[in-house]
Amino acid sequence: MATFGSFTTLVSLSMLLPFLPLYVEQLGITAQAEIVQWSGAAFGVTFLATAITAPLWGRLADRFGRKPMLVRAAVGMAIVMSMIGLAHNVYELVALRFAAGLIGGYASAATVMIGTQAPPDRAGWALGVLSSGALVGNLVGPLVGGLLPNLIGIRGTFFAGGAVIAVAALLTILVVREDFQRPAKRTDGLPADTGVRQHTSRLPLIALLVTATMVLLSNMSIEPIITIYIGQLGVPHSQLASTAGIVMASSAFGSVMTASRLGALADRIGAWKVIIGCLVATAIVMIPQAFVTNWWSLAILRGLMGMTLAGLLPAIGKLVRQAVKEHQSGRMLGYLQSAQFAGQVIGPLIGGQIGVHFGMRSVFFVTSAVLLGCAAFDRWAKAQ
Known part of the structure; x- marks a missing residue:
C-alpha cells in the first residue's frame, strides 16, 4: 500500500511537467523568458519545501507513529493538488506548489515507515520495492500529463490528480497497519541521547x-x-x-x-x-x-x-x-x-x-x- 501511495502521489506531482509552461501562460504570463522562469520556480519550490519539512515530519513520526504521517501527507496533497487547479495567478500557483511540499511528502513518510517496520535483514529489499514505486510514478507522471489535458483540460487534470491521491489516502487509512509504541519519557533527569547507537x-x-x-x-x-x-x-x-x-x-x-x-x-x-x-x-x-x-x-x-x-x-x-x-x-x-x-x-x-x-x-x-x-x-x- 505504501508503494501504491508513493506511486500515485509522485504521478500527480510529476504529471504537470509537460503542461506547466502552458498553465503558467494561461495564468497571464506571456513573455517567453518569464514563462520559463516561473515554470522553473513552480516546479522546484516543491522539492525545496519538502527538504525543509522532512526532518520535522520524521520527528513527529517518532512521537505519534508513521501511519498518521502517511495519512497527513495524502490528505494534504489531495487538497492542495485540487486547489492548484483553482489558481488565479502565477503567484498562487507557486505558493500552492510550495504548500504541496510543506504538507505532502507521502514518499518520504513511506520511507520512514518501511525503514522502521521492515525486518533488518530485509530492509534493503523492502526499501528497493518502495523505491521502484516512486520511480515508476516519476516515469508515468509526465506520460499522463501529456494526455489528460487534451481530454479534461489543464485544471481538470489537477482535480483528477487530487482525486487519485484522495483514494490513496482512503486506502492508507483502511489497509495500512502499524506496530508502533510511543517512546517512554525519561524520568531520571538525564539528558536525552542523540539516538545514535553506541557502536556507531x-x-x-x-x-x-x-x-x-x-x-x-x-x-x-x-x-x-x-x-x-x-x-x-x-x-x-x-x-x-x-x-x-x-x-x-x-x-x-x-x-x-x-x-x-x-x-x-x-x-x-x-x-x-x-x-x-x-x-x-x-x-x-x-x-x-x-x-x-x-x-x-x-x-x-x-x-x-x-x-x-x-x-x-x-x-x-x-x-x-x-x-x-x-x-x-x-x-x-x-x-x-x-x-x-x-x-x-x-x-x-x-x-x-x-x-x-x-x-x-x-x-x-x-x-x-x-x-x-x-x-x-x-x-x-x-x-x-
Missing part, C-alpha cells in the same frame, strides 16, 4: 547523507540542458520534446529494473559494498555520455546509469536505519529525505551553470568526478 560513529552517517545528496544531484545535473544537448545530436526541432522525454524516462526505467534486486543484494553482501560499487559504476557510465553522437546512445547510457543509481538509496536507507535507535529512526530518515531533495534542487542549478560556462559535455565529467570522490569518501568513512 557520526562520520559514516554524515557520509551517507552526503551520498544521498549526490545520488539525486548526479541524476538531475543534466536535466536543465538535456533538451539542448539532444538538439546538438541532430534531432529535428519538432521532435526535441518527445525525444528528450524518452531520454529522461530511460533513467527511471533502468532504476525500476534493478532497485529491488540491488536492495536485496545489499541485504546479502552488505550495504556499504553496494553503495561504493554503485557510485563507481555510475561515475564510469557518466563519461561516455559526453561523447555520444546520437540520441538513442544517450538513452541507453542514461538507462544504464539508472540501473547503477538504483542500488544507492535502498542501501543508504538500510544503513541509516541500522545506525540509530528505534525512537530516533524517523527523525534520521527525515534528514535522509532532506538530503535527497537538496540534491534534486542543487543538481539542476549546478548542471545549468557548468553547461553555460564550460560546455554541456563538461557536466558529465564534473558529475563523474564528484561521484568518484564520494565513493572514496564513503570508503574512508566506513573504516572509521
